[in-house]
Amino acid sequence: MDRPAVIVKTAAELRVPPHWRDYQRERQQDPWAAARRDLQLDPQGPMNMAVLAVDRHLQQGLADKTALRFVARNAPALDMSYGTLAQQTNRLANVLQALGVAPGDHLFVLAGRLPALYVAVLGALKAGVVVTPLFSAFGPEPIATRMQLGQARLLVTTDILYRQKIRALRAQLPTLQHVLLVNPDGQLTTEPDTLDWTTVMAGASDHFTPAPTTADSPALLHFTSGTTGTPKGALHVHGAAITHYATGRHALDLHPQDRFWCTADPGWVTGTSYGILAPLLHGVTSLVDREEFDAERWYTLLQDERISVWYTAPTAIRLLMKAGPELAQRHQFPDLRFIASVGEPLNPEAVWWGKEVLGLPIHDNWWQTETGGIMVANTPAFDIKPGAMGRPLPGIDAYLVTQLQAPGEAPRVRVLDAPEAQGELALRAGWPSMFRGYLNNEARYQQCFADGLYLTGDLVRRDAEGYYWFVGRLDDVIKSAGHLIGPFEVESVLMEHPAVAEAGVIGKPDALVGETVKAFVSLKNGYLPDEALRSDLQAHARKRLGAAVAPKEIAFLPTLPRTRSGKIMRRLLKARELGLPEGDTSTLEAGA
Numbered sequence: 292m293d294r295p296a297v298i299v300k301t302a303a304e305l306r307v308p309p310h311w312r313d314y315q316r317e318r319q320q321d322p323w324a325a326a327r328r329d330l331q332l333d334p335q336g337p338m339n340m341a342v343l344a345v346d347r348h349l350q351q352g353l354a355d356k357t358a359l360r361f362v363a364r365n366a367p368a369l370d371m372s373y374g375t376l377a378q379q380t381n382r383l384a385n386v387l388q389a390l391g392v393a394p395g396d397h398l399f400v401l402a403g404r405l406p407a408l409y410v411a412v413l414g415a416l417k418a419g420v421v422v423t424p425l426f427s428a429f430g431p432e433p434i435a436t437r438m439q440l441g442q443a444r445l446l447v448t449t450d451i452l453y454r455q456k457i458r459a460l461r462a463q464l465p466t467l468q469h470v471l472l473v474n475p476d477g478q479l480t481t482e483p484d485t486l487d488w489t490t491v492m493a494g495a496s497d498h499f500t501p502a503p504t505t506a507d508s509p510a511l512l513h514f515t516s517g518t519t520g521t522p523k524g525a526l527h528v529h530g531a532a533i534t535h536y537a538t539g540r541h542a543l544d545l546h547p548q549d550r551f552w553c554t555a556d557p558g559w560v561t562g563t564s565y566g567i568l569a570p571l572l573h574g575v576t577s578l579v580d581r582e583e584f585d586a587e588r589w590y591t592l593l594q595d596e597r598i599s600v601w602y603t604a605p606t607a608i609r610l611l612m613k614a615g616p617e618l619a620q621r622h623q624f625p626d627l628r629f630i631a632s633v634g635e636p637l638n639p640e641a642v643w644w645g646k647e648v649l650g651l652p653i654h655d656n657w658w659q660t661e662t663g664g665i666m667v668a669n670t671p672a673f674d675i676k677p678g679a680m681g682r683p684l685p686g687i688d689a690y691l692v693t694q695l696q697a698p699g700e701a702p703r704v705r706v707l708d709a710p711e712a713q714g715e716l717a718l719r720a721g722w723p724s725m726f727r728g729y730l731n732n733e734a735r736y737q738q739c740f741a742d743g744l745y746l747t748g749d750l751v752r753r754d755a756e757g758y759y760w761f762v763g764r765l766d767d768v769i770k771s772a773g774h775l776i777g778p779f780e781v782e783s784v785l786m787e788h789p790a791v792a793e794a795g796v797i798g799k800p801d802a803l804v805g806e807t808v809k810a811f812v813s814l815k816n817g818y819l820p821d822e823a824l825r826s827d828l829q830a831h832a833r834k835r836l837g838a839a840v841a842p843k844e845i846a847f848l849p850t851l852p853r854t855r856s857g858k859i860m861r862r863l864l865k866a867r868e869l870g871l872p873e874g875d876t877s878t879l880e881a882g883a
């Protein structure tokens with residue numbers, strides 16, 4: 292079907308008057324000052340994300356309003372009000388204090404989307420403790436690496452996950468002093484060297500004086516994958532809440548009466564910044580679905596939970612498209628008024644599908660772990676060009692650059708001024724949610740900046756009207772179902788297998804999930820490249836890494852291509868996989 296290049300916004304489609312309509316005018320305002328005013332913040336005074344997201348609303352008479360509504364297949368829905376969330380987070384903060392966990396210490400959370408996860412994250416923030424939510428589908432290897440790097444002092448997890456993934460690791464986690472075990476069935480947990488969540492929470496006070504944090508105090512540690520080496524811990528500060536609030540307004544158009552659903556898991560940065568913080572900062576009611584994706588279930592939730600603003604991911608949208616329009620047409624979405632998505636390229640087809648099947652186009656937006664919040668977005672303030680990731684939000688100055696330095700030198704860049712250009716996306720450093728360091732790796736952090744610009748590592752195109760279009764990654768990291776996967780982490784686990792001599796891991800383009808993880812291995816002498824070994828390798832990788840990270844495909848090669856300095860040439864493996872001429876990796880980005 293022929294479709295125009297632009298979806299023109301109409302007032303009817305927006306349903307409620309949006310916060311902003313004039314892109315140019317809003318860009319001339321200072322969104323951070325406006326957010327500070329709304330949040331009644333003194334720039335020099337104390338600042339705590341959790342106090343702003345939860346306790347602040349109690350003074351505004353919202354104690355009884357539902358903050359988080361948890362739904363699950365086999366359990367009744369549970370509504371947690373702002374008042375209860377304030378009490379529960381105070382209790383957790385008291386528990387941490389009683390255990391001797393101090394401001395600046397690191398707490399990890401490994402759990403499904405249970406109420407305790409949200410209480411743990413927000414309670415720790417109140418106590419000034421730095422929080423890392425980990426993806427609960429990770430296998431023991433990614434969990435151990437991250438907890439070791441992050442020097443976890445305390446872990447909140449469930450009894451099942453503890454038994455499956457942590458118990459055998461404890462000896463490798465010398466900094467870990469306390470483990471709080473949540474039993475979702477309400478039974479007492481009896482694991483040695485752990486504490487029972489329900490018991491310790493029951494004995495704690497509802498009152499807590501928040502730690503004296505400021506905008507610059509560390510708050511969240513999110514791990515992200517690079518091409519080489521271990522994952523990087525991107526450190527974020529309490530001041531990031533200013534971006535969460537401002538982008539909740541500009542990119543998601545949150546209004547107090549909204550019922551919001553962010554489908555991302557808090558184990559990934561979107562699930563924390565927009566699944567926990569931004570909606571609570573706006574005092575809205577958020578839905579938390581404890582189940583995994585299911586097309587019928589999702590349409591029913593959108594309808595029955597009267598979701599008005601929905602923030603999801605391209606893979607999920609493609610899965611809904613695959614389920615066919617008839618399923619959607621059996622439901623009605625009169626309350627839905629704004630849909631946004633993030634994490635991977637959103638094909639124009641998906642934007643149109645939203646408009647035709649759900650009655651609303653999907654607003655793609657762009658950001659990454661290091662930026663802490665949405666930077667470039669399609670917003671209510673301008674028409675959508677399906678396929679474009681939007682325009683820089685107010686307060687964000689975006690540039691296209693090429694890096695000029697020789698290998699090993701500090702980055703130097705040339706800014707590409709032409710109205711239409713393609714280059715690396717760079718952002719003027721200094722927005723409130725910009726990461727403040729990679730944990731224990733200052734040199735790597737400094738490599739991300741040149742001439743006051745943060746270099747994102749993404750290749751993009753800017754058109755004459757200032758819309759940005761994603762072209763590809765400049766490095767080899769893999770995006771599968773919206774999750775960033777470091778090839779090195781997968782290669783390292785494959786190399787642990789006694790049969791493997793070399794391993795090279797790439798992202799193989801996939802119409803549904805963007806990319807799937809594909810591994811190439813060469814074997815040590817004496818091992819046969821047969822189906823039995825392939826299954827054994829796959830099982831080994833799944834057990835160590837978890838199904839979301841392990842390779843879906845493993846191919847055997849006699850040797851892997853290497854550079855003269857000995858590095859495995861993943862780009863060449865990818866070119867071969869795609870049937871491109873050897874050495875022609877220039878087009879690899881285009882379909883990323």
Ligand code: AMP
Binds near residue numbers: 773
């Ligand atoms: P993460 O740090 O895991 O959130 O991943 C961030 C990366 O995901 C970005 O650097 C991009 O490569 C990719 N990404 C995020 N949003 C988009 C988008 N709207 N379109 C294309 N790629 C995206």
